[in-house]
Amino acid sequence: MSEDLEEEYPEAAPYIRKAVNKHDEDWVIENYFPKIASLGVVMDIPPVEELPFYDEEKHDVLSEQEKRERAEAYREYRDNLRNTNPGGK
Template identity: 60%
Template sequence: MTTNLEEEYPEAAQYIRQAVAEHGEAWVLENYYEQLYPLGVVMAMPEKEELPFYDEDDHETMTEAERVEMYQAWGEYRENLRTGTNPGE
């Protein structure tokens, strides 16, 4: 990781570094929005394209609208699990 990322996101850099060590850079990039980015609720998280190993020619990012839609769907899914209902009931 670059020093810049360590300086701008000291808490997040630790989690990203650990995920890279355990799973590799490709896994982190593939699972970033599902596994790491939600930590932004409790700490400052970099955007995926700010990661030092992100290459815009090889990887894609989600728009803000796509992330909102994904997280809303997860929220509905968790609510359905909590209440034992099916969507649309």
């Protein structure tokens, strides 16, 4: 991984490096949302396009509209979990 990423995102870079070591670079790109991007709640994370191994000709990423739709779907899912009565009563 590039030193620039380490300098610009010192908290997130170790998590990204660990995911690359455990899986591989393609897995990180394919699973960036929500597996890694969810770290953005507690720390600055780079956009997937800033990863040093991202290749725009090889990898597809979510558009802004797709990101909004995914976030809305997760919100609805969480709301549904909160409002579902365990035990069926």
